[in-house]
Amino acid sequence: MTDSSLGVDAPAAPRPTPRPAAERSAVRSLLRLWPYVRPVRARLCAAAFVAVVASCLGLVIPLVLKWIVDGPVTDRDTGGVWLGGVLLLVIGLVEALLFGLRRWLVARPLAGVEAAMRAALYGHLQRLPVSFHERWPSGQLLSRATTDLHLLRMFFAFPLTFLVVNGTTILVGCVILLAQEWTLGLVLLAPVLPLVLLCALFEMRYAVASRRAQDQLGDLTTVIEEAVLGIRVIKGFGRHRSQARAFRELADRVRHTELYKARLLAAIWAVILTLPELAIGAALVLGTVQVADGELSAGTLVAFLSTALALRWPVEAMGFLLAMSNEAATAADRFFDVMDEPIPPDAPDARDAPDALSGPSPGGAAAAAGRAGADGLRFERVTFRYPDAPPGARPALDGIDLHIRSGETMALVGATGSGKTTLTALVPRLHEPSGGRILLDGADTAALSRAALRARVAVAFEEPTLFSATVRENVLMGAGEDGGDPGAGLERALRVAQAADFVAALPHGADTQVGEQGLSLSGGQRQRLALARAVVGRPRFLVLDDPLSALDVHTEAAVEAALREVLATTTALVVAHRPSTVLLADRVALLSGGRITAVGTHQELLASSPEYVALMSGAGTEDPRDPQDPEGPEGPEGKEDGAR
């Protein structure tokens, strides 16, 4: 996610580069949507058929007119004229009814198609790895899930049908025109070739502009979203003016692109309107001369011109239909940009695969922690490099060897940027190690399905995220499916996290809606709820990334006292910055420059590691490594090797 909350220059958020226009085919892009349209194909075809019939019925009107003019009018037959009038009325009514039927046929199924595509996109986004979400601006994803899918529904409902309907109507109309008087017909058809060429040129240019506009709209969505989420920072630093300027610049870019699109559309529309009008004018002059020479009946000329005029709307609408189809093709490309992102392969589900961790449910963690053969959490030569790290930079984690015995609590201590958060994120496989392996009770995490892994490992991050749901729902998110009595679990978790009192004081207790990101709660309250979520499922392995950083000293002491009870029955890795948190642990691992440089009890490290002493006294807070330096400050041999 980009941080442009305080941006002054309205930087365009990074986004995947679209394919060059030459490689792109609007038809190919739209054809990829077939699997989603397939279930409603019968309805769509029926709707298109009904619309074709309705539209072609409109072409019968000139033929009736010809009959009225050459027949009853010439013969001064009033009854015949009335009959013709009634016939025209009936044809008009049937046409209107058929168009209404078309709309009814597509409305509901297409809402279903849009919902199915949105569900597929959402499901895919949930399964994509964290590295994808770090790379993609959230606004780009939001605009794909909303604006682009809406454009696609509009395309199925309107342009898709009417490209077929209008195409068929124009074809049938041309046959009627040629059949009535082929010389006049040819005059009318003269602009077809230049029109087709101009439309192709328009299509190419409009496709590029339309992609640009939709991407810029995504960037704008990102800025709006960040401005809303970061409203406190913006107000706090008085940056609303620069923020508004940044927004205006981006909005201006969108406006320019939209104006360019409008100019393109106006140009093609002018051509589409003018050329056929000129042709109709020429045919009118030629036809009148023919009628005057007696080569053509007046009725035929009336019918001919009425047919030509009836074809005006189908021809004129082509410009809009092509523009809308192009926007839909762009929306399809943007949809598939996300859907084509590969989901990392997962091991078979624990139910199907032999699972080295099979045994008690998460609720039986106590037994598991102490049971014979349980090996705890083991890192073996684990290396991790962020995909977007500068080339030549040292990996964030480098050859980590660490063993947390079953039932043990290990504190992870290190300067800012030393890799603590990265290491904790590898356990639930939020990132995949670049090398080495991580074992849970002897089972390689890479061989476990993500579902099985996450049922056993619970995490609480320093930055606690709460969802717009009740306290109960937020906390029970951490309970397994088979987590026993959720009420009792919730109570216990809230008690451990010292959250029971403030939750009871909320207007509806645990059923209080905590709002988007829990903004109505204090940082410490949110952190305690996140901690409750981590412990509610009685996980066998607990990973806590500095979970008490936002608490005051008294609350922290109370949480620690209650947390001891939980930690006694689980295998835990706890990132700690303060001595009070470190004291929760049996042993401490010191992480420095992405390497474990010492392991021991708090007292042992105080006696043996000056870096640890500095960290605990608050003196050393910044990791000394230079990300560009491949060997780090002490070179490859310079570290104490006390990891095992």
Ligand SMILES: Nc1ncnc2c1ncn2[C@@H]1O[C@H](COP(=O)(O)OP(=O)(O)OP(=O)(O)O)[C@@H](O)[C@H]1O
């Ligand atoms: N998404 C990322 N892409 C590239 N590099 C990253 C990314 N996230 C973190 N890093 C880098 O990896 C290193 C370790 O970061 P990490 O967040 O694990 O440190 P930390 O020890 O948890 O720091 P802190 O105590 O401040 O939370 C840092 O140099 C950081 O700049």
